[in-house]
């Protein structure tokens with residue numbers, strides 16, 4: 001995937017898609033869950049995460065207490081030693097996050113996660129397209145419009161369908 005090209009496209013459509021998502025906060029089409037499910041399935045046929053990994057390269061997951069326990073145990077480390085080595089606390093909300101990007105667990109040659117089976121819950125749910133109700137996560141999607149090609153494409157296609165099929 002050409003991330004530079006994606007960034008350019010995202011810079012061009014971010015403002016418009018942001019407005020669409022803001023409006024979706026107020027007006028939710030009746031069959032939104034079905035529309036999101038079908039559109040999302042189409043999006044993933046065209047997007048290959050292994051050709052991208054932009055999330056792992058530029059963002060950090062948040063680690064839950066259970067993530068910390070599971071991943072630290074995998075490395076035979078105490079939770080404290082694991083935190084000391086790789087994490088810091090977010091100043092705003094106290095969440096445990098990576099100290100640096102790209103993520104220390106990303107293999108930069110293959111774009112694969114080296115702890116895929118035990119990765120943080122946040123990673124396994126990213127980019128959160130399956131969250132319900134979908135419109136409750138509009139802020140997350142807005143933030144990720146220029147970070148995740150799959151999110152950008154999903155919102156782009158939803159905008160097209162909604163504008164075509166509804167009085168909007």
Ligand code: SF4
Pocket residue numbers: 047048049050052053054055056126127147148149150151
């Ligand atoms: S989830 Fe989005 S940002 Fe992450 S690798 Fe897949 S397409 Fe890229």
Ligand code: SF4
Pocket residue numbers: 055056060061103104105106107112113114115116119120123
């Ligand atoms: S833990 Fe794995 S999936 Fe999560 S950000 Fe790091 S490399 Fe990516």
